[in-house]
Amino acid sequence: MLGLRMLGVLLLLAACTPATEPPPPAVETPASWQAETGTGPTWPDAVWWRGFRSPELDRLIEASLGANFDIAAAIARVRQADAQVRIAGAALLPTLDATANTSWQQVGVTRGLGTRSATSSVQIHNYSLGLNAAYQLDFWGKNRAVQQSAVASAVFSRWDQQVVALTVVTSVASTWFNALAFADRVAIAERDLRDAEQTLAVIQGRLDAGTATALDQAQQQSLVDGVRASIPPLRNQMVQQVLDLGILIGRPPEAVDVQPATLTDLALPAVAPGLPSALLRRRPDVAEAEAQLVAAHFSIEVARAAFYPTIQLTASGGFANAALNTLFVPGGTIASLAAGLTQPIFDAGTLRGQLEQAKGRYDELLADYRKTVIQAFTDVETSLTAWRYTTEQEALQRAAVTSAQRAADIARAQMAAGTVDVTTVLTAETTLFTDLDLLAQVQLARFQALLSVYKALGGGWQQPDGSVTDQFPGLSPGQIEGGVALPLGDPAR
Numbered sequence: 001m002l003g004l005r006m007l008g009v010l011l012l013l014a015a016c017t018p019a020t021e022p023p024p025p026a027v028e029t030p031a032s033w034q035a036e037t038g039t040g041p042t043w044p045d046a047v048w049w050r051g052f053r054s055p056e057l058d059r060l061i062e063a064s065l066g067a068n069f070d071i072a073a074a075i076a077r078v079r080q081a082d083a084q085v086r087i088a089g090a091a092l093l094p095t096l097d098a099t100a101n102t103s104w105q106q107v108g109v110t111r112g113l114g115t116r117s118a119t120s121s122v123q124i125h126n127y128s129l130g131l132n133a134a135y136q137l138d139f140w141g142k143n144r145a146v147q148q149s150a151v152a153s154a155v156f157s158r159w160d161q162q163v164v165a166l167t168v169v170t171s172v173a174s175t176w177f178n179a180l181a182f183a184d185r186v187a188i189a190e191r192d193l194r195d196a197e198q199t200l201a202v203i204q205g206r207l208d209a210g211t212a213t214a215l216d217q218a219q220q221q222s223l224v225d226g227v228r229a230s231i232p233p234l235r236n237q238m239v240q241q242v243l244d245l246g247i248l249i250g251r252p253p254e255a256v257d258v259q260p261a262t263l264t265d266l267a268l269p270a271v272a273p274g275l276p277s278a279l280l281r282r283r284p285d286v287a288e289a290e291a292q293l294v295a296a297h298f299s300i301e302v303a304r305a306a307f308y309p310t311i312q313l314t315a316s317g318g319f320a321n322a323a324l325n326t327l328f329v330p331g332g333t334i335a336s337l338a339a340g341l342t343q344p345i346f347d348a349g350t351l352r353g354q355l356e357q358a359k360g361r362y363d364e365l366l367a368d369y370r371k372t373v374i375q376a377f378t379d380v381e382t383s384l385t386a387w388r389y390t391t392e393q394e395a396l397q398r399a400a401v402t403s404a405q406r407a408a409d410i411a412r413a414q415m416a417a418g419t420v421d422v423t424t425v426l427t428a429e430t431t432l433f434t435d436l437d438l439l440a441q442v443q444l445a446r447f448q449a450l451l452s453v454y455k456a457l458g459g460g461w462q463q464p465d466g467s468v469t470d471q472f473p474g475l476s477p478g479q480i481e482g483g484v485a486l487p488l489g490d491p492a493r
Contacts, residue, residue, distance in 0.1 A: 022293075022294065022297050024290055024293075025293070025366060025369060025370065027280070027370060027373045027374075029276055029277050029280075029377075030276045030377060031276065032275075032276065033273060033276060033380065033381065033384060034381055035380075035381050035384035035385045035388060042271075042272045042274060043273070043274050043278075043282060043457060043458075043460070043462075044271060044454050044457055044458075044459060044460040045460045046459075046460040046461075047460070048269070048271075048454050048459060048460050049061055049169065049173055049454075051267065051269025052173075052266045052267055052268075052269065053266060053267040054176075054261065054265075054266050056176070056258055056259050056261055057172075057173060057176050057266075060172050060176060060245060060248075060249060060258070061169055061172050061173070063249040063250070063251075064168050064169065064172045064248050064249045064250070065165065065168070065169070066250075067249055067250030067251070068168045068248060068249065068250055069247075069250055070164050070167075070168060071161070071164055071165055071168055072250075073164075074157075074160060074161040074164040074165070075161060077157045077160065077161070078154070078157045078158055078161055080157075081150070081153050081154035081156070081157035082154055084150045084153065084154070085147065085150040085151055085153075085154050087150070088143075088146045088147040088149070088150035089147045089150070091136065091138075091143040091146065091147070092138065092143050092144065092147060093135075094133050094134065094135035095133065095134050095135070096131060096132070096133050097131070097132045097133075098129075098130070098131055098132075099128070099129070099130045099131075099132060100128070100129050100130075101126075101128045102126065102128075103126045128334075130316055130334070131316065132314070132315070132316045133314065133315045133316070134312065134313065134314045134315075135312075135313045135314075136310060136311065136312050136313075137311040137312075137313065139308070139311065140304075140305035140308040141301060141305055142301070142302055142305030142306065142308075145298040145299075145301035145302045145305065146298070146302050148294075148298045149294075149295045149296075149297075149298035149299050149301075149302065150295075152291050152292075152294040152295035152298065153291070153292075153295045155291045155294075156288050156291035156292050156295065159284045159285075159287040159288035159291055159463075160284075160288050162284035162287075162288075162461055163284045163285050163288060166284060166455060166458070166459045166461065168248060169459065170451055170454070170455045170459070171248055172245065172248050172249070173451055174448060174451055175241050175244050175245055175248065176241075176245065176258075177263065177444060177447045177448060177451070178237075178241045178444065179238055179241035179242050179245075179258070180261055180262055180263045180266075181263055181440055181441070181443065181444035181447075182234055182235075182237045182238035182241060183238050183260065183261070183262060184262050184263055184264065184440045184443070185234050185437055185440045185441070186231060186234045186235055186238060187262070188433075188436045188437055188440055189227060189230050189231045189234060189433075189437070190231065191436075192227050192429075192432075192433040192436065193224065193227045193228055193231070195408075195429065196220070196223050196224045196227055196429060196433075197224055199220055199412060199415075199425060199429065200217070200220045200221060200224050202412075202415065202416060203216050203217050203220050203422055204217060211418065212422065216421070216422035216423075219422060219423070219426055220422060220425075220426060223426060223429065223430065227433065242256060242258055243256065245258065263440075263443050263444065263447060264443070266447070268446070268447070268450060269450075271450065271453050271454065271457070273380055273384065273453070273457055274457075276377060276380075279376055279377065279380060279457070279458075280373060280376065281462060281463040282457055282458035282461060282462055282463075283372075283376045283457075283458045283461070284458060284461050284463075285372055285376070286369075286372050286373060286376055287463045289365070289368055289369040289372040289373075290369060292365050292368075292369075293362070293365045293366060293369050296358070296361050296362040296365045297362060299358045299361065299362070300355070300358045300359055300362055302358070303351070303354045303355040303357075303358040304355055306344070306351050306354065306355075307344065307351055307355075308343075309341050309342060309343040310341070310342045310343075311339065311340070311341050312339070312340045312341075312342070313337075313338070313339050313340075314336075314337075314338045314339075314340070315335075315336065315337045315338070316334075316335065316336050376456070379452070379455075379456035380453075380456040380457065382452070382456070383449060383452035383453040383455070383456045384453060384456075386445075386449035386452060387446070387449040387450055387452075387453055390442065390445045390446040390449045391446060393442050393445075393446075394439070394442045394443060394446050397435065397438060397439045397442045398439065400435050400439075401432070401435045401436055401439050404428070404431045404432040404435045404436075405432055407428045407431065407432070408425075408428040408429050408431070408432040410428075411424050411425040411427075411428040411429075412425055412428075
């Protein structure tokens with residue numbers, strides 16, 4: 001009874017060993033964005049892509065969230081991390097094994113002396129049933145730190161899944177925008193080709209009437225041929241972008257079927273970043289970097305605790321007897337209780353090296369965390385700047401197209417009236433064709449810039465309140481749930 005009381009006290013002391021999580025490292029946070037947007041502090045929501053008002057884009061993104069291979073692999077990593085939490089948490093609880101043994105032995109027995117001796121066989125049966133329990137006292141917090149490190153790694157795997165999902169969603173949108181932009185450029189080139197062919201027909205008529213030269217006709221023919229030659233590579237790039245959607249939505253290229261559309265039919269939703277101080281809770285990559293840092297902190301605790309003694313308690317009890325029908329009688333009871341202590345004395349520097357390695361890993365992840373934070377602020381500033389200047393460039397390019405269209409119309413009219421030569425028309429048409437194609441490229445750049453803003457702001461994701469290891473209270477021994485796909489923008493659900 002005294003031994004059981006001592007065991008209970010030791011278990012209670014071991015359970016009280018703290019394993020504290022360090023606070024997030026202090027980082028420099030700007031007070032406002034350098035690229036001023038002039039709008040209030042709002043953030044994207046979880047389904048921000050619907051603001052583009054493209055049913056085809058919505059369908060593609062929904063398909064990618066359900067069938068993308070990278071997301072499926074990230075979900076599998078969540079399950080693996082949860083299983084590792086269960087494995088690490090097992091050391092905090094005693095182990096209990098049941099044993100059952102039976103043996104049979106036949107022994108020859110000689111009775112009598114000399115010629116009167118006789119040998120007979122005696123059968124001996126042995127039966128035993130028992131329970132063996134073992135527990136390692138966690139005085140120094142080693143096992144608790146191992147479990148907390150596993151929990152932080154499991155949280156990291158969840159944030160990593162969110163990073164993967166955000167990357168997949170933005171990749172689908174970017175690829176779709178590229179395909180639409182190439183489709184628009186094909187349409188522009190085909191329109192340019194029709195206009196150039198009409199002008200060529202007029203010149204050919206003038207050549208037949210003797211009012212134009214063969215040089216005039218050859219120059220316009222060269223323009224027609226050049227525009228016609230620009231269409232196949234644009235079609236090729238358009239098809240390539242559509243095929244690239246297959247790997248993103250988990251379908252073979254032959255199964256990718258998209259409806260034709262144009263960038264000009266899509267909306268450009270307004271977006272306004274919130275305060276820079278809130279960005280760190282809106283970026284899943286920052287959250288996963290913090291979770292990695294917490295896991296490394298607990299790894300240092302594990303390496304430090306390895307210097308101290310390990311106390312192992314073992315106990316066994318059961319019944320043993322030579323007859324099955326008398327197995328459970330008081331005389332057949334067996335019991336034992338033992339405690340063992342192991343103290344490292346000389347390991348040729350292994351433990352010291354492991355501790356220094358853990359500290360070095362923590363310093364490495366700390367530098368990575370700070371870089372991730374700075375990168376987050378940089379991404380927002382870069383994307384906002386790109387959005388601002390591509391918006392300005394598109395307005396100016398539209399003005400250039402308007403002027404070029406007017407110049408081309410005037411030149412064609414004057415050529416029909418015979419007041420200007422073909423060179424003037426050729427120059428005006430070339431300028432118009434170039435400006436129209438450039439406008440399509442600028443429109444794409446503006447869409448891509450807005451897409452970068454959404455990605456830089458975390459795509460509607462938000463980190464829940466609480467410390468890293470408290471954000472998923474289900475990650476504890478005996479209460480671990482399997483890895484699941486976390487909805488984009490709602491990691492706590």
